[in-house]
Amino acid sequence: MPELPDASVFIATSIDGYIARPDGALDWLPQAADGPAEDYGYAAFMAGIDAIVMGRATFEKVLSFDAWPYAGTPVFVATGRPLSLPPRFDGEAIERVSGEPPAIAATLADRGFRHLYIDGGKTIRAFLNAGLVGRMVITRIPVLLGNGLPLFEATGSETRLNLLRTRSWASGLEQSEYRVERCPSPSSPR
């Protein structure tokens, strides 16, 4: 049986921990029109992954963009519902996956994928809670949205993170990359 793929997260949050406004709006993120060139490490991150697993809600948001941003990278949409794609997506590598994260990861491992990008708040939490996420790159946007869709929620269990690096930009964005450590069991020595 192939080893499960590495799974990474690359996501932007408000300082109060939201990834979108309550209605899913992303207008508070830096827009391409704000300035040229700076991609905050996105292209380098994408170069290291071979497939994307995104939640249904994130996929529907991306469908509303002017252009499909993932050409050339297989996208697996996690959903318990049928997936029907507008004709303009004919030829794109977009597939539906369902089930628990370990089963999704095992299916993608069988198909030869080694480095997954996990996207969407609920989907990230599900993969993280299943112990499948090894790396998280979190970019903090200097805004308190006050309300919205969260990146993290109360789980009742602890996950240790090992900070690999933090960098910041004059625009006010700060980005930290973490390795996700496995949690100590309650009986293990500290």
Ligand SMILES: NC(=O)c1ccc[n+]([C@@H]2O[C@H](COP(=O)([O-])OP(=O)(O)OC[C@H]3O[C@@H](n4cnc5c(N)ncnc54)[C@H](OP(=O)(O)O)[C@@H]3O)[C@@H](O)[C@H]2O)c1
């Ligand atoms: N700030 C950022 O960088 C950033 C990045 C990504 C997304 N976003 C925003 O975040 C919002 C979406 O996040 P979200 O937390 O609402 O949800 P999400 O993770 O994108 O989607 C959640 C949905 O995916 C389906 N799903 C997830 N895991 C599944 C599994 N294992 N098996 C079957 N179905 C599964 C379920 O929908 P079904 O009912 O279809 O089963 C679930 O309700 C959007 O507004 C998006 O634009 C922001």
